[in-house]
Amino acid sequence: MADQNSHPILERHLFGPGPTNAYPEATAALGLPLLGHLDPEFLRILDDTCADLRTAWGTTNKRTLPLSATGSAGMEAAFVNTVGPGDVAVIAVNGLFGERMCDVAARAGAEVVRVDHEWGTPVDAQKVADAHPNPKVIAAVHAETSTGVRSDMAALGALKGDALLIADAVTSIGGIELCADEWGIDVGYAGTQKCLGVAPGLAPFTISDRGFERRIEKPQSWYLDLGMLGGYVGEATGGRTYHHTAPVAMVRSLHAGLKRVLAEGLENVAARHYAAGQALQDGLQEMGLELFAQDGFRLPELTTVKVPEGADSAKVRGYLLSEYNIEIGAGAGKFASTVWRIGLMGPNARPDSVALLLAAIKDALAATK
Amino acid sequence: MADQNSHPILERHLFGPGPTNAYPEATAALGLPLLGHLDPEFLRILDDTCADLRTAWGTTNKRTLPLSATGSAGMEAAFVNTVGPGDVAVIAVNGLFGERMCDVAARAGAEVVRVDHEWGTPVDAQKVADAHPNPKVIAAVHAETSTGVRSDMAALGALKGDALLIADAVTSIGGIELCADEWGIDVGYAGTQKCLGVAPGLAPFTISDRGFERRIEKPQSWYLDLGMLGGYVGEATGGRTYHHTAPVAMVRSLHAGLKRVLAEGLENVAARHYAAGQALQDGLQEMGLELFAQDGFRLPELTTVKVPEGADSAKVRGYLLSEYNIEIGAGAGKFASTVWRIGLMGPNARPDSVALLLAAIKDALAATK
Structure with a gap:
């Protein structure tokens, strides 16, 4: 078993x-000497990170912070802080992460009204708004990582009425336009490991004053209790209240990644993601492959493409990994073996990545036939 | 505001x-190129990490894994997976983290029977066992970070009867003897940022088959659902089920930290912590200071000492930070300004740290008078 080591x-x-x-x-910052989570210098870095997250979210919400867990915990935080037994949650489902929202909301005790859409298509805002007359929350995924589809959050915001709008921005933040305040998003969660170009481990989170006022006062999760977290981060003005030990290395890495993204400028970063995604999608189609996501709603940062007739999805992915050190993703759910998911996110949203991918996929398809 | 940056x-x-x-x-591993969370090589590292965690816990539990959040989320995972509405949780409280357990268990719906002890004293196992005839779980903190006290988990294990024993080992793992199986611990959670000498961000967790069989089948937390997590890590034998994106950089850092600790040997590491703590505690008493934790139950890795008459706790801590780059902790709860908490954990459990601390504290006490 020596090999194991x-x-x-x-x-x-x-x-x-x-x-x-x-x-x-972002990687270099992980290697810096650690600071204590109550060190004045760390608190300065944390505050600065929250400020930069506000810019990335397009919000002025004072309660904008990195949660100390991955994006899926951000989803859980969104629901446990806003819905409890008897509250109605209308959830748009057009992929795996909408499905997950239903599970998470039901565990918080919510009465879930799911509004199903065909996978690969965007959310129909009117259909969602019509699903219930008086929900406490309406929730949807901005960029569905399972299908590569962008949905119009502004349209949902315009129709939300008295409900709180929850948005999953895991795969959109730092990659495509995201305007939480302008679009009427009350609660948003994201991840660090997609377009922000930082290792996974934190969930950038934001909640409006309106959302916070209507929150569950004592949510079922102590760890994700926004009222308690606010004493340490986000809304703290004077003294800090210890809640839990912040993951200081990851926060510092996010801080550095955000500085890089904001120095380039969110519009420039979005343009770079758009150009790379467009070039990849054009190239794949020129190779005769068929894209999965509905035209007009395709994410540039995450391309879904149908596995062509005669190709073996796992073999192609294995070949790319062993021959080119390239990881691409299988499809999600029932499309596991019939769709590939190809991301060009953060530092990878560049022409060299596109050229490498197209050449390698062409070779892999031929070699594994 | 340029200064902010x-x-x-x-x-x-x-x-x-x-x-x-x-x-x-552990720091160097954070800087390695990232791997995907489903990359065969990452899964090998993850499995190896789980194997080494079993050694650190003193367990053969197949469900031993790093949860993707900090130690406090480990506490939440322990309760949400074992207690629900109507279940009785007997909780020993002899410090802040016992207090926190009561809050967390109550949010999971448990009927909490708290057994209070004076802060600074260890848990009285018989008193805890006598508190209720038929609890679902009994919980206690092995090493109370708030008071610097070690409690006898084996004594609790011997008296637990039919209950599941939950142990908080955040400040004990990798620093003092920990024998989860031998002591009868059914559910244990820990942190990486104490004696394991790894940045904060993960919660090493273990649950026995007995604990898993009696778990809540669909816990209120999706993120911490051990039944779902087991498909990805710990009990996976063949294919892996995606649950959430693992914090790959942090896992790799824990992997490297564990290798370092196990290469030195758990007994040697414990002896090093013991020697450093003893030397510090002797030195502080020689300076005329009074220790807070009860004699005979003092943690070597975390020393609590009373702030002497005439000294200003915050001033002394501020002086140590500005003059020596030394962080020590304030007391917890009502002892915030009357006790200091001084840790010698992981790489800091060395004679040079002791010598530096004693010299710096002596200077700080004189200089801030």
């Missing part, structure tokens, strides 16, 4: 649905 | 209650 250092091209490769600044 | 790289001596400074191997 040898772990080679591999340099993968992470072209799957996430994690992506990290910006070098 | 300048963040000096400080090299702190983290001698507080945690996080501690990390082992260099």
Whole structure:
């Protein structure tokens, strides 16, 4: 079993649905000497991170912070802080993460009204708004990581009425336009390991004053209790209240990644993601492959493409990994073996990634026939 | 506001209650190129991490894994997976983390029977066992981070009867003897940022087959649902089921930290912590200071000492930070300004740390008078 202890250092091209490769600044920050979670210098870095997250979210919400867990915990935080037994949650389902929302909301005791859409299509805002006359929350995924589809959150915001709008921005933040305040998003959660180009481990989170006022006062989760978290981060003005030990290395890495993204500028970053995604999607179609997501709603940062007739999904992915150190993703749910998911996120949203991917996929399809 | 963006790289001596400074191997691993969370090589590293965690816990539990959040989420996982409405949880409270357990268990719907002890004293196993005839779980903190006290988990295990025993080992794992199986611990959670010498961000967790069989089948937390997590890690034998994106950089850092600790040997590491703590406690008493934790139950890795008459706790801590780059902790709860908490954990459990601390504290007490 000596072999078990040898772990080679591999340099993968992470072209799957996430994690992506990290910006070098974000990786370098992980190696800095640690600071205590109550160190004045760490609190300054944390406050600065929250400020930059506000910019990334397009919000002025004072309660904007990195939760100390991955994006899925962000989803859980969104629901446990807003719905309890008897509250109606209308949830748009057009992929795996909408499905997950239903599970998470039901565990919080909510009465879930799910509004199903065909996978690969965007959310129909009117259909969602018509699903219930008086929900406490309406929830949808901005960028469905399972299907590569973008939905119009502004349309949902315009129709939300008295409800709180919850948005999953895990795969959109830092990659495509995101305007939480302008679109009427009350509660948003995201991940670090997609377009922000930081290792997975934190969930950037934001909640409006309106959302916070209507929150569950004592949510079932102590760890994700926004009222308690606010004493340590986000709304703290004077003294800090210890809640839990913040993951200081990951926060510092997010801080560095955000600085890199904001120095380039959110519009420029979005343009870079758009150009890379468009080039990849054009190239794949030129190779005769068929895209999965509905035209007009395709995410540039995450391309879904149908596995062509005669190709074996796992063999192709294995070949890419072993021959090119390239990871691409299988499909999600019932499309596991019939769709590939190819991400060009953060530092990977570049022409060199596109060229490499197209050449490697062409070779893999031929070699594994 | 330009100043907000300048963040000096400080090299702190983290001698507080945690996080501690990390082992260099653990820091270096954070900087390695990222792997996907489903990459075969990452899964090998994850399995190896789980194997090493079993050694650190003193268990053969197949469900031993790093949860993707900090130690406090480990506490939440322990309760939401074992107790629901109507279940009785007997909780020993002899410090802040016992208090927290009561809050967390109550949010899971449990009927909490708290057994209070004076802070600074260990848990009285007989008193806890006598508190209720038929609890579903009994819970206690092995090493109370708030008071610096060790409690006898084996005594609780011997008296637990039909109940499941939950143990908080956040500040004990990798620092003092921990024998989960031998002591009858059914559910244990820990942290990475104390004696394991890894940055905060993961919660090493273990649950026995007995505990797993009696678990809540669909816990209120999706993120911490051990039944679902087991498909990805710990009990997976063949294919893996995606649950959430693992924090791959942090897992790799824990992997490296565990290798370092196990190469030195758990007994040697414990002896090193013991020697450092004893030397510090002797030295502080020689300086005329009074220890807070009850004699005979003092943790070597976390020393609590009373702030002497005439000294200003915050001033002394501020002086240590500004003059020596040393962080020590304030007291917890009502002892915030009357007790200091001084940690010598992981790489800091060394004679040089002791010598530096004693010299610096002596200077600080004189200089801030």
